[in-house]
Each structure stands twice: as C-alpha cells, then as structure tokens.
Amino acid sequence: MNPEHGTILVVDDVEANRDLLARRLQRQGHTVTTAANGLEALELIQRQPFDIILCDIMMPEINGYEVLEQVKTNPTLRHISVIMISALDEMDSVVKCIELGAEDYLFKPFNPVLLKARIRACLEKKRLRDQEQAYLQELRVEREKTEHLLLNILPQAVAEKLKQDQQPIAESFADVSVLFADIVNFTVLASERSPIETVILLNEIFSSFDVLASKHGLEKIKTIGDAYMVVGGVPIPRDDHVEAIAVMALEMQAAIAHFNGRTGETLSLRIGLNTGPAVAGVIGTHKFIYDLWGDTVNLASRMESLGIPGQIQVPEAVYQRLHKTFQFEPRGEIEVKGKGSMMTYLLLHQAS
Numbered sequence: 001m002n003p004e005h006g007t008i009l010v011v012d013d014v015e016a017n018r019d020l021l022a023r024r025l026q027r028q029g030h031t032v033t034t035a036a037n038g039l040e041a042l043e044l045i046q047r048q049p050f051d052i053i054l055c056d057i058m059m060p061e062i063n064g065y066e067v068l069e070q071v072k073t074n075p076t077l078r079h080i081s082v083i084m085i086s087a088l089d090e091m092d093s094v095v096k097c098i099e100l101g102a103e104d105y106l107f108k109p110f111n112p113v114l115l116k117a118r119i120r121a122c123l124e125k126k127r128l129r130d131q132e133q134a135y136l137q138e139l140r141v142e143r144e145k146t147e148h149l150l151l152n153i154l155p156q157a158v159a160e161k162l163k164q165d166q167q168p169i170a171e172s173f174a175d176v177s178v179l180f181a182d183i184v185n186f187t188v189l190a191s192e193r194s195p196i197e198t199v200i201l202l203n204e205i206f207s208s209f210d211v212l213a214s215k216h217g218l219e220k221i222k223t224i225g226d227a228y229m230v231v232g233g234v235p236i237p238r239d240d241h242v243e244a245i246a247v248m249a250l251e252m253q254a255a256i257a258h259f260n261g262r263t264g265e266t267l268s269l270r271i272g273l274n275t276g277p278a279v280a281g282v283i284g285t286h287k288f289i290y291d292l293w294g295d296t297v298n299l300a301s302r303m304e305s306l307g308i309p310g311q312i313q314v315p316e317a318v319y320q321r322l323h324k325t326f327q328f329e330p331r332g333e334i335e336v337k338g339k340g341s342m343m344t345y346l347l348l349h350q351a352s
Contacts (some may be wrong), residue, residue: 005029006051006123011041012066013059013086017108020083021054024112038062041069050080052122057086057093065096072101081127083124085110102200170281177245177275177318178292178300181209183254184224184268184309186268202226208255213299216244220267227304231292234280242275242321245296249273249312254299271312272303273347275321303344312347319326319345 008030011019015036016289022032026031033050035041039062041055053071057064063082071077084097087108094105103125104118183205190198206223213230215218217238221229230248232241249271276296282288299315307313308331319328328345336342 001326004120004123005031005162005277006119006126007033007049008119009033009035009041009044009053011035011038011048011053011059011064012056013037016054016058025119028116028119029296038064039068041067045071045077045080051126052119053080053082054085055082057084057088057097065100068097068100070153079126081125083115083117083118083122084175084247089244103139124291147244166293170279171235172277173234173237175241175275176278176280176292176296177241178278178297179228179230179245179249179273179306180301181228181249181269181271181287182304184227184270189267192227199211205256205259208259209252212248212251212255218248219290222289230260231278231280234278234292235290242318243325246312247324247350248300248319249347250349252310268310270304270307270309272300272305272307273314273318274303274316299336299339302339304336306336308346314347316343316345318347322347325351 005028008025010018010021010025012021012035018034018036022034025032026236033044033048035044037059038055041053042062044050045053053067053222054065055067057234064086067083068084071080071082078101082101084102084105084109086093086105089107097105103122106115130218142321146211150260193201202223209230212218216232218230218232218241221231223229230245233247238244252271253269256267259265260267263323274296276294276299278294278296279291280290280292282290303313303315314322314328317347318319322328327348328352329348331344331346333341333343
C-alpha cells in the first residue's frame, strides 16, 4: 500500500457527516470504514486494524471521550492515531482530548486542507513506528540467534553470568563425574573416507550422544577429534550425577551398536569414567570454552585411553559409588601414569 494512503475509521452519529468525510477521504486514496456511534466503533476496532480514527465527541451510548480513552488505555490499540473532530470549541474539551492521548483536535466545520495535513502527519508517524518495530524485531531475532549460539557453547547458568560480565568465571566443585569416550582406530577409519564423509559420520554419532546428554541432564563439554567429553554435577550440582553418567555411558555403547547395525560399520567405543572434585570455568576472551580441570578429569581421561575397546573402565571411586546398583567386572590393576598401579573395573550394566 502507498504509505500516503491509510485505513481510516470515521465515527459520527450524523449520517451526512460520515458520508461527506468518507467520500472526501476515499478520493484521496484512503480505505474508509464508518461507524454510527462509539459502541459500533469499538467493536470494529477489535475486529480489524486501522491506522487512524476520526472521531466525533457528542454521540449516544458511548461518546468520543470514552472511545478515545478505551483505545489509548489498551496496549494493543494505543498506537492507533486518533483525531477528534467536534463542534465543541471549548478549550476544556480540547485539553481533555489531548490529555487522553488524541493526536489532534479539529473544530467543525473542519478545514479540508488542515485535515489532509493532519492525516498525512499521522500516517508518517505510523510509517516511522512500523519502521521502528521492524528494526526492534530484527534486533530480537538477532539477539535470539546470539542467545542460541551462546547456549550451544556454554551451559545456561554460565552463559547468564557471562552476559552479566562476571569474569573470570571459575568455580570449585566438591563432587562431579567425568566421562571421556573415544572411537577406536578412528584414524585408520578416517583415512579410508573423504573429509566430508568423516565429518558427516562424526556429526551423526556425536549428535546422538548430545541427545543422551540432554536426556540425562548432563553437560557436554567438548569434542576433540573423535573424542567426546561430558560431565555431571556442573554447573548445577546434583546428587545423582554418578548414576546419570554411568547410564549415559551404557546408552552410548548401545547407540554405537545401533549405528553399526543400521550402517554396516564396525565402530567401537572406549569409555572412561571418574568421579571426585574439579574446577570448572570459562577460559579465554575470544572463542572461549567452558572446561574442567583437576586430578578427577585427568584420571577419567586415563581410564579412557588405557581402556579396552567396547568397554567402560572406571576406578575404585566410581565402583564404590555404584556397585550396589550396577554390575561390574574387575579388570585388575593397571599402571596409570602419575598414579602407579590402580585397581580398575569394567561397567557392564545396571543391576536388575
């Protein structure tokens, strides 16, 4: 629609006045609707959009003051420009209408040139408002995109702190669980595929792990090549993080088995778990990540790297927390760099 043409509601209880004004406005290119009283006007306003309302004051049932007040106190209607056209030439009436939110007040008989100018001004105001709303909507969309991207990088609680400019962000946690998983012989498998095929395969597998992490309320920390890291108990502490991460480990093995059955691949996972204290926080100012540090994390990584393909290896700390509700098989003692000889177990399934 031409920005100089608008949709206008003419409200007047005198038919001759309505018709005269409607014909004049239609010749100027406007779309015009008429109402014979305030009640009819309010019903029309609720049913269809208008850019401008030209409203008489002295009308039966609901007068112009009441129409103006109801429009301007309604958050969804108050943007509509209202021009009062009345035979009342009292200053009190003018002041009352302006205080209620009218854009202008014209006396009958009105000057057609002045009315045309007032309507043009109201339509320009609407155009600027529409432009502002479009810009605000664009900003909202961009902000939502930014929020979504931030939540893909950081846990929500951490993202909120970062938005409040709380840096550095670092917290100590007395009790967390850490899982590392690695696709066995992936370097060899990748050498047999194109880069695109390799990325597609990893994306499909890791996306299924992301679903499991979300399902169990765990926090994916990162992927490095073909390795996947997820934690429980951070950044929001929870009592059952060890159980949750153990169940996820078992379901990751089931997900790989399902993937192999569907695709004909022969992939296997090596998974390591550990539980204990850790420090978590955001590092860097560009391309920052949320990460964990500490002996608990290092040992979880060792459980994975020294593990058996297709198995979930855990140290004594995890075994002691879960042996009543999960089935384990002792692997025996293994040499762990920096730790010496350690007793480890293989997590098999939940106890029936």
